[in-house]
Amino acid sequence: MLMTDEWMTIIEHAEELTDILLSSEVVDSYRQAHAAVYTDVELAKSIREFTVMKERYEEVQRFGRYHPDYNIVMKSIRVQKRELDLNEQVAELRIAENDVQQLFDEVGAIVARSVSESVKVPAGSAFFTSSSCDSGCGSGGSCSCSA
Template structure:
């Protein structure tokens, strides 16, 4: 009887998770993300800079093996940083990053709600350190100085 109940619950859980993923895929943040990604992929300047960045990155990785002792280390690392900054300043890239952050926030909120409904000590990873503040620390009360939330 218990096995039958568990499989029914699992089937129901999968059904609801499928519905949830459909809702997320049809959400405004997802649509904004896909549109921003498409615009960035169609941006000729962005694509040219991405290709150049990949080439510079390979050079940098080669130079980085020797560190500051390589004669071109500072030159190549400066070029990589400048190119990365140039890419980050493109409107299409900024719009993509903004849309990506909104989608990430939505996914975090959904994950946080699910985790909190199970236990308030479950960690939910996020790309945003401010969102992770609630779940930061190891929760063990060890040498890191954090502790498990006390219930009064």
């Protein structure tokens, strides 16, 4: 691919947009929330333990109820998840992550629409975005939408 003035301009604008996004209040809030979670030694330890338990959970899921540790792992993963869910710092980090994702989705949609109205932009959670059909286009055409 040849580098033209037009491509250089696009790259420069993309770098400017990146700098603007990275210096935004939303991203700054995310950085603060991330630092608050991962500088807390006990909380970081809990997250690592939960990650290890998730790996055990995935192993147990392969065998289902026939795995010897099924009941222990299932109970333990729920207890650890609940503890993390109820932690105020983790909740703030999740909110900040969602805010950053929403910002990126909005910017992505604006950029896509500036290229063409027919550009499809995957954005956010499929459960919360509106579409032309209620069940989503992954329903095998049963919704009779014009996907």
